[in-house]
Amino acid sequence: MAVLVALIASAAGVLTASHLGRLVLLAGLAILPLVVTGAGVAVGVRESSQTQFCMSCHEMEPYGKSLFVDNPTALSAVHYQKRLISRDTTCYACHTDYALFGDAKAKLNGLKHVWVHYFGTIPERPKLYQPYPNYNCLHCHSDARSFLEAPPHQDLQAELQSGAKSCLGCHDLAHDLEGVKAQNFWLPERRP
Structure with a gap:
């Protein structure tokens, strides 16, 4: 140990001797x-x-389980089960803003959840810190053929783009927590 200290002191002495070293x-x-x-x-x-x-927080466990609910109207389940979003970043894909500072904003909102987890009262249903913005949906769907050709969407394009009408007005079930409670889960068929 003494040898190591002597070597470091010697190297520091050599470095501080010259302008470049400093x-x-x-x-x-x-x-x-x-x-x-x-x-x-x-x-x-x-x-x-x-x-x-x-999913490492127990408050989010039902939301994680909602990805497996057998309900074709539950947005999280449909997107997850049909592999419309990456399974590794499922939550983040839908709960981040796709604006310039969206990643930072999503992380700051996440820190609010952490603060409440450790120092606050955990609500029965965690809340979003702003109304869910259409552009989070439109980021992926605005140029998708299934979206553009669906008759209800054709009539509402301008309203959806401007935010005058919310995507969640029609697609109102993001996470089917009742399906989680009932344990109504979809399981893929196992092939021999």
Whole structure:
């Protein structure tokens, strides 16, 4: 251990002896923490965007189970079961804003959930922090043939795009929690 300390002191003495050495030390002291912090934030953002992360809170367990409910009108179940969204990032795909700072806004809203989880009173049904925006749906559906050719959508394009009419006005069942309570789950057939 004493040898290691002596080596570090010797290297520091050599580096501080020259102008370039002092710049290298300064850069190491300033840049290394920034790089490590940036890498940590990047890993945290990636991991907290995973469905498995969302389901790690017991409050979200029924919402995770709602992905498997056998109900063709439940949005989360339909999207998950038909593989319309990535299974690894199911929650994040629908609960992030696709605007410029949407990722940051989604993470800040997630931190509000964490705060309530540890320091607040957990509501029976967790709430969104704003009305669900149409552009989260339209991000994927606005140029999809099934969306564009559906008669109800043809008549409502301008209203849906402007937000005057909510997608959830017609598609009002996002998570079928009653189906979860009844244990009405869809299971894929196992082929021999």
